[in-house]
Amino acid sequence: MTKTVIYKNAYDFHFGTPKTKASIRKVALDGGTIKLLKEWKEHQQKQIKTKYVLSFNGIPTNKHTLRHIIRRHAKIAKVKEIAVHGLRHSHASLLIHMKEDPLILKERLGHSDVQITLGTYGHLYPNRDFELASRLSNVMERDFSKKDLTSNQGNQHLSIDNH
Template sequence: MIEIPEFLRDELKEYLDRLYGIPLDERIFPIGQEAVQHKMKRNSEKAGVKKIRVHDLRHSHVAYLINRGVEPLIIKERLGHNDIRITLNTYGHLYPSKQRTIADMLDADVKKANIRTEYTDNADRTKKQREDDLLFAYMFRLKDGSEDSSFL
């Protein structure tokens, strides 16, 4: 079960009110998959766009959610996936690269914390600043496991 927006709830209620007396075990939309596919194909052609499949609507919904900043775990839950890997493997390409954002964030944090990134005399550094310097050095260990402490 997923939450739907109020506008859609209102439209469904209006539709159901017109179907007064529909049995609870009957489908709300008495139409088969082939009919839906046929209507979508016909309407895609009328609109002059490439063929849109029913699954494309799901994909577009996920793209919209990603663009609006919805977390992957919430999207996983909404789609009914049992494993986050299914969600990320299927829709991961839709996530924009955040590499520049991360680099800018690190620059801002280093400047804000007054972390020393090149060699200067330790005498003028407070204990907290020296601890931050060491943490920074730890975060940027070389890939082979050695540490580049040339700036300490």
Template sequence: MSVKKMTDGSGRWYASFYYRDAFGAVHRKKKEGFARQSDAKKYEDAYAKQHSGSCNMTFRSMYELYLASCETRLKEATIIKKRHIFRDKILPTFGDIPVGSITPLMIHQWQNQMMRQNFSSTYLRTINNDLAALFTFAERYYGLSLNPCRKEPRMGKRDAKVMQFWTLEQYRKVIAVVDDPELRMIYEILFWTGMRRGECLALTVSDIDLDRKTVSITKTLDRRHGLDVVTSPKTENSNRTVTLPGPLCDGLRAYIEGLYKPSQKDKLFHRSPGFVSAAIKRYAARAQTPAIRVHDLRHSHASMLIEIGCSPLLIAERLGHDSVDTTLRIYSHLYPNKQADVAAQLSALT
């Protein structure tokens, strides 16, 4: 192992050393350009620990390994969110501490610090889940003997206390004041199909089958660094075909006919996700109706399906949930409203 000054006269340092990987194989590593000798030595030590398969490395080094693993398994949008959470909420506290030295008390104190900030309960749960996922990764692949997250209850809540949605009457009040044809069509689709905002904005002419009254959902749109990026849907079950009510088909037919010489590959909509989200609040204020998020149109659709008696399985298929359990977890609080109807129907049979 060697840390020496470079011979190009720059005054910088390089590190050249051998390390043994998790399989026992020996490799040589060289990196140049360090401003100080101590920086080169620090890099050498961190790199060797990171690739040795042990938990002597710092939390930051483990994070780099964890994120590299995630990049082969998760969507880019999810990776970007993880990077932001770790950079702003987790690494400042744990970054320089050896992974194996982090205790449940440290996790507890970090949670207290996060809970003092004005974060929603669902965001707190997301932050905690990302931290717990890294320790599970370290436990599974790097022999972490004590997973400190297993000793400390997770902070936050998986679902928000109150779910916002519009009734059919409220929706009709708002849609009546939407004077932009493109936005009106977007909101119509979201309310009557329950699809996600990105799924709607990624639709092309070929996705609409007006004869069969269906829409094929095979992609989603994200906004990254000011550019539209179309990728595969959120999950495998998000790939689905959704039936359309007759009036929505009529509206789509008129909308498509109003486009200028559309090809089958042309996008139906050209508004950004942020614009669509901001506009719905303005229209709600104009209609004197409580403001909701665009995503809450999806909840509005689900609540309407529950109200008309659709089964959880049908709702899960229509919304593209991974399982019926997901549907019941999100919307279970709406089902007790149907208990009186069940009791009345059972009474009629006696």
């Protein structure tokens, strides 16, 4: 993403530079999303010739139109309506739930520092410590009832390899 739309109205919009250097980035898309966007572009070109992917009338779609679309589809799906920017937070929340690395989130969201990402989304990580403890338990599990331990009575137990 190298540009941002500064949109006043349908007749007064232009493209500007993103807010920060970190905002200028490439966002990887999966094959299914690319396929849908190509299909949409083909459909769209039959309706109106435009160079914008998200356009219904030849100009970039504004946030009010997107809000209307979200409202309409939330009603159809019988789910709570969220703000357009909420889609960004939902995406970040999903990636955290999928256990993606915070550094990947930082890059994808265009944050200049991982501390911004963690400061914004850190509250979504509370159970990660329990997950880590569980994984460590599986790695560290040891059956101390076996006879292959030394007779050392101190607090250090060493296993003896009987091979």
